[in-house]
Amino acid sequence: MKLILINKRILYKIIISAFLIILILLVGCDDTLNESNIDNIIIPDKNVSYNEYIQPVLTIKCSTSGCHDDETRAGNYSVTNWANVVTPGIVNPGDVETSILVWRIEGIGVEIMPPIGNLVSKPLNKNQIDGIKTWIEEGAKSN
Structure with a gap:
């Protein structure tokens, strides 16, 4: 016993x-990165990696909201992979000024994306916008 x-x-x-x-x-x-912690990631001011910085930001801010994923493709644009992101005209490697993606995330002449008041995603912060612009300036590489 x-x-x-x-x-x-x-x-x-x-x-x-x-x-x-x-x-x-x-x-x-x-x-796991999500809407609540993606804003804490600091994107460097040079040698910006698409895989490490840009894709996570675009996925969380633009795709998981159900807008720019492969199924919904709002505005006929998906950010689920590099080939989709660098659609000519939307992203012009080396040319920030003519890249529509920059116009949209900064709200230059168009509604800012993600829209203010969006219940799923907040607009990108300055570091995220600057990081995307640097990535485009550096050739919008799939790195």
């Missing part, structure tokens, strides 16, 4: 320990 009681206690401690370890791992591994 005493042996069974000890084994139950050991089993109970093992189960609790395993649960705590799993909980710690799950909480510690939450590095």
